[in-house]
Amino acid sequence: MKKYLISIISIILIVSLAACSSSSSSSSKSEEFPTKPVKLVIPYPPGGGTDVLFRLVAQYAEKHLGQTIVPTNMAGATSTVGSRFVKDAEPDGYTILGTHQVVATAEHTGVVDYGFSAFDPVVLMTSTPHIPSISKKFSEEHNIKTMNDFIEYVKAGNKVNWAYTVASEDHYSIAAMLDAAGVDPKSLNYIHYDGTGPQYAAILANQADGMIADYASGKGYYDDGTLVPLGMVFDERNPFLPDVPTLKEQGIDFSVSVDRGILAPKGTDPDRIKVINDAFKKALEDPELQKKIEELGSFPHYMTSEEYSNHVNELDSEMGKLAPKMEF
Secondary structure, eight states, rough: OHHHHHHHHHHHHHHHHHHHHHHHHHHHHHHHHSSSOOOEOOOOOTTTHHHHHHHHHHHHHHHHHTOOEEEEEHHHHOTHHHHHHTTTTTTTSEEEEEEOOOHHHHHTTSSSSSSSGGGGEEEEEEEEEEEEEHHHHHHHHHHHOHHHHHHHHHHHEEEOOEEEEETHHHHHHHHHHHTTTTOOGSEEEEEEEESSSHHHHHTTEEEEEEEEEOOHHHHHHHTTTEEEEEEEBBSOOOSSSSTSSSSSGGGGOOEEEEEEEEEHHHHHHHHHHHHHHHHHHHTTHHHHHHHHHHHOOEEEEEEEEEHHHHHHHHHHHHHHHHHHOOOO
């Protein structure tokens, strides 16, 4: 009997030690992350609003992460070159995607067969109002200074060359905006450019009359008068463009912001997602960074990974409703 009890106790001790060892190993694994630089894929060319904001916030977040965050531009195919790279990457937390609603619009317009559900949401970072804008030349030639002026010009059947990126969030915004104003979204002559940077270049070269811009990437053009803002697609005016009325002030019931956040490949360890989330949370609490984000016409907008997951589901639903009218 004594030998039997000793055997039982021995087995219990072995199982307990194994469990402790496993728990310790798992905890140690999370504590060790990250042990090398983290690649932040930006699926657009350098110089656009997405590129500018992610590079800025990453500089602050890496101080709290304890490792370098390496912004890497992977433009092309409506941002899906970059998103697909991250989707297919090892879910180890070392490759993450900086993106926004384009993940949903690309899916709903048939550019790719995956959307937000193919990723694990990590953190919502900022919100940025869109600003429909036209070139100085186009504004002066047709005396267009507001969104209402523009709507009347389009309703009269005049031609407008509009720069956009197929299936991106600016594609959604111009379609939703015209729809809210009672204008067929197909009324414009759309010209595809892969990202915001090339759209600005087209405006400067007078190859396009207008585009959906934002203050983060367009500040210099607004300052020198190259770009004329027609309205603020937000509930409030931007303090850096105080004379530009919102669309709602102009009688167009539409408001949306570009919500930029970080996604990880599906299956990433939740502990590692929390480590990254915590680093960005601490960065976004820094008053110096908050001021810099606001000077770019955007707003710090932190969410936990769980809150961000619910948010992208809501965004996905909204993008899906307008998809049929985005078929230009």
